[in-house]
């Protein structure tokens with residue numbers, strides 16, 4: 023709702039009240055309309071200030087209302103009422119003015135912002151455009167290029183930048199509401215003719231066509247199939263080519279197109295999913311709201327390879343004191359240099375002070391004796407990690423958390439090496455650890471709830487999105503990667519090429535297809551794991567070469583590794599590169615010949631494989647594993663899996679995540695297609711729909727927010 027009060031006798035004050043961000047719900051919109059009428063009708067009131075409660079102007083339209091039938095006064099007439107007012111209306115912008123909140127401010131005649139406020143049009147990230155006049159007013163106010171930048175990227179600007187751009191009239195370090203009241207008094211009685219942005223002509227720079235052409239190219243390059251950015255460009259184009267009223271009609275038409283799209287639904291689902299994962303729960307009943315994190319001031323990182331360096335930087339930038347340990351002098355000094363460089367670049371980019379003095383380097387693991395939390399980041403080798411955990415258990419002070427950055431090894435086995443297994447938890451960072459936003463917090467059966475809470479909170483302090491997951495091989499992300507990769511290998515055996523598979527996945531929206539990713543991360547990584555699992559057979563011919571444990575196995579990756587083709591680092595992998603370390607993947611005729619030879623050797627006849635089969639086999643096998651993970655209680659809900667896949671594995675955000683995508687395709691359809699492929703390839707693993715997927719499909723494709731009810735039922739009946 024909105025509160026009305028009178029300040030200093032002549033200023034009517036409208037205060038938006040809808041915690042936590044004063045979103046423009048139906049009640050708030052109704053309140054604004056009613057209070058505007060009241061302020062305009064009271065003769066003593068000479069000017070109006072609009073502000074938000076609790077230091078937040080407005081976070082925009084209430085996204086929670088988007089799924090339901092719209093009630094209350096619409097936004098567009100509301101902003102027109104404000105702009106058309108006969109008394110000056112001043113927006114007092116504290117905290118945030120985002121989306122519809124900024125549109126509300128632009129309909130006011132003046133805008134006063136606090137210096138710490140941020141402003142922006144983030145609608146594009148929700149699959150929308152600023153649909154309450156934002157695309158028509160902003161270019162009129164700040165020009166086409168700047169408006170295109172803000173609207174198509176959704177980036178937030180500081181109050182200082184907003185002032186520079188001309189979005190706000192004044193910036194204050196003092197109380198912005200008081201400043202707005204004073205300002206409102208000072209403009210009482212002045213003509214408002216020049217203050218109504220909708221009446222401004224839209225600037226037409228001479229190179230207008232080139233500007234729009236460039237903007238379109240830019241969004242096509244970065245949007246990877248997302249429709250909102252290009253539609254935003256079209257809406258701004260209407261501001262230049264049409265009179266305001268017609269431009270508004272066009273904005274409405276384009277907004278409706280986006281609003282009803284699957285992409286908008288996916289992006290809005292993802293917005294809430296990313297927040298839902300902080301309300302974590304574990305399979306044994308620990309929960310975010312009943313588990314108190316422990317205080318952590320000093321942390322340590324053991325092992326300063328690529329991951330350890332990134333983790334050290336993340337910790338230091340978040341303000342933790344860090345002890346960084348690498349046992350070899352030479353490697354320690356190299357790591358120190360690399361970490362310093364990363365900190366310097368980070369400080370420059372983010373305009374924050376350097377955090378060098380937060381880090382102490384040491385060659386001795388004894389240096390971690392007084393820390394509150396250790397993150398082990400040594401090589402992915404169970405024997406080595408076990409030794410480290412035995413040492414840590416003996417050295418660390420009582421109560422210190424012992425965390426591992428393993429990407430898939432058994433947390434419980436590591437915990438069993440220590441005297442306090444309840445203090446052990448996985449903190450699986452993604453490379454580069456100081457850049458990637460995702461953190462999988464892996465709890466074992468013995469991890470204490472407080473330890474999980476502490477690791478989750480540490481992630482948040484480092485600016486990560488932390489997702490709590492159970493302990494199993496590969497946890498959530500890497501476990502789902504396995505069937506996805508396997509299907510891609512089988513498709514090559516059956517007649518596809520790496521470039522064909524990658525093209526299909528990239529058209530779907532992945533930044534890189536599965537084979538390019540494999541080349542980037544190194545084929546030897548998976549080879550090492552398969553070797554330690556006893557899957558890599560020395561004899562690579564005969565029928566046994568393609569069978570493991572009674573199931574179909576593709577040794578293609580192993581064969582490439584045997585030939586020294588480890589991907590980008592060796593200049594050859596599934597693709598060829600101009601040099602070792604090269605980045606540009608080119609199809610490799612050698613590989614095509616090799617695949618032909620391989621098929622001939624194993625009596626396989628290449629067939630034409632279409633786009634649909636590539637997509638369905640790769641994605642549905644991955645999705646099926648996601649359902650198995652839910653069934654096993656490794657992830658608490660589909661949101662956890664979706665956030666992991668979007669933030670850690672490049673799943674296109676506008677498709678919501680693999681579980682959301684499955685729901686959009688239709689779970690019955692996913693089951694039907696998996697069964698279809700399973701019938702054709704009965705010995706290929708990963709194609710048999712798991713029982714939870716079947717059950718949900720059979721219960722009539724419930725909406726994704728209802729899945730938890732079905733998932734939890736079997737457990738409550740135990």
Ligand SMILES: CC(C)(COP(=O)(O)OP(=O)(O)OC[C@H]1O[C@@H](n2cnc3c(N)ncnc32)[C@H](O)[C@@H]1OP(=O)(O)O)[C@@H](O)C(=O)NCCC(=O)NCCSC(=O)/C=C/CCCCCCCCCCCCC(=O)O
Pocket residue numbers: 042043045081082083084085086096097098118120121122123144145148150151152153154277278279281282294297298
């Ligand atoms: C920066 C933030 C605001 C705050 O960040 P932070 O402090 O970190 O806190 P969070 O954890 O993110 O958030 C705290 C809780 O607040 C919830 N929240 C945040 N913003 C909103 C919101 N806008 N609505 C609802 N709830 C919100 C959040 O979920 C958290 O709660 P919980 O933990 O999930 O419980 C940050 O939150 C942020 O960035 N928020 C998003 C801001 C944003 O994107 N704003 C833009 C919203 S879209 C908009 O404004 C659109 C305007 C145009 C509307 C035009 C209407 C035209 C009507 C025409 C209708 C046509 C229909 C067509 C159909 C047809 O034709 O048929």
